Amino acid sequence: MEAELPPTISKQLKLSLAQYRMWNTDTLLTREPSVIKQLSGGLSNYSFLVEAEQKFVVRIDGIDAIAVGLSRHSEWVLLHRVAQAGLAPTPRYYNPDIKALVVDYLEPEPNRTASAEDIATFFKHLHSVPPTRFKLDLLQRIRRYEHHLTRHFNEVKRTLKPFARRLEKYLELVNRDRTPATLCHNDLNPSNRLFFKSSLRAIDWEYAASGNPWFDIAVAFYSDELANENLKTEFLISYLEEKNNFNESMGKIQTYSIVYTYLEILWNVVALKRLPEDKDLTVLDKCLEIGV
Numbered sequence: 001m002e003a004e005l006p007p008t009i010s011k012q013l014k015l016s017l018a019q020y021r022m023w024n025t026d027t028l029l030t031r032e033p034s035v036i037k038q039l040s041g042g043l044s045n046y047s048f049l050v051e052a053e054q055k056f057v058v059r060i061d062g063i064d065a066i067a068v069g070l071s072r073h074s075e076w077v078l079l080h081r082v083a084q085a086g087l088a089p090t091p092r093y094y095n096p097d098i099k100a101l102v103v104d105y106l107e108p109e110p111n112r113t114a115s116a117e118d119i120a121t122f123f124k125h126l127h128s129v130p131p132t133r134f135k136l137d138l139l140q141r142i143r144r145y146e147h148h149l150t151r152h153f154n155e156v157k158r159t160l161k162p163f164a165r166r167l168e169k170y171l172e173l174v175n176r177d178r179t180p181a182t183l184c185h186n187d188l189n190p191s192n193r194l195f196f197k198s199s200l201r202a203i204d205w206e207y208a209a210s211g212n213p214w215f216d217i218a219v220a221f222y223s224d225e226l227a228n229e230n231l232k233t234e235f236l237i238s239y240l241e242e243k244n245n246f247n248e249s250m251g252k253i254q255t256y257s258i259v260y261t262y263l264e265i266l267w268n269v270v271a272l273k274r275l276p277e278d279k280d281l282t283v284l285d286k287c288l289e290i291g292v
Contacts, residue, residue, distance in 0.1 A: 005038075009046050012060045016093075016100040017050065023093040023102055027053045044068075044206070044271055049105055056092060057203075061099035067148065068271045069141055070206055072096060074134035078208045079103065082183070085129050087122070088202055106201055108194035116231045119220055120238035122193070122200045123213070127182040131210035136186060138174055138215060138259060145266035153269055156276065163262065163281070166288045170258050177212060177252065184209060184216035189223045214249070218256035222264075258287045 033050040093102035186207040
């Protein structure tokens with residue numbers, strides 16, 4: 001497996017495993033963990049299931065964290081907080097020099113997917129955790145990505161310019177939104193959530209920060225599992241626990257869904273050098289056309 005990895009990633013993985021005595025584990029590790037397999041799913045990292053006295057996940061950065069506005073230090077700090085709240089795997093080791101993070105491996109319950117009520121319960125719990133000093137400024141993040149396009153992908157910037165103009169009214173709504181900040185995951189798509197011991201947990205907290213809970217929810221709505229209108233309604237009723245402010249809340253989710261659609265296109269270019277395809281632009285155009 002390692003022969004197929006980029007040389008830098010292979011070296012960082014070996015260094016991470018060699019430093020196992022520095023991992024802050026509950027049980028003393030008596031041997032260097034061995035790699036069981038490379039895990040799939042992550043777009044921006046390389047993740048490996050490893051085992052010694054217990055199983056862990058070793059994650060190595062696969063993107064330029066600075067370019068996409070990530071702080072690995074803030075992720076490390078936040079992981080301790082959400083793990084203590086029972087929402088995430090326990091972090092065991094972090095080394096910024098080799099861009100490595102180690103967390104407990106959570107064995108997912110097979111053949112179980114999250115219902116709208118499950119996801120609503122998770123968000124209610126997460127959004128009740130005290131916010132942190134690490135903040136996500138959506139408008140600043142978008143401007144940062146647009147600036148990156150201007151410097152390195154000017155043709156893409158020109159392609160997206162008409163959409164950016166149409167997006168301005170939604171960005172203004174975001175700018176005027178005074179919803180109190182909560183702790184947010186900001187990337188709770190199906191590949192980042194699993195059931196462990198009958199409880200829904202989240203992994204990959206690299207984009208977690210204090211931010212707008214409606215953006216956090218909009219990301220989940222954007223995923224396939226909550227695309228159905230009935231499921232959206234079921235989710236929102238469960239999240240709000242009553243129908244008060246239902247229409248206002250749905251309107252905010254729609255606004256943030258549009259912003260997320262645009263942000264995802266920008267992220268793919270900045271992080272993965274993946275140019276927008278016609279289908280991406282069609283989806284964005286449809287969102288802007290109907291306001292969803």
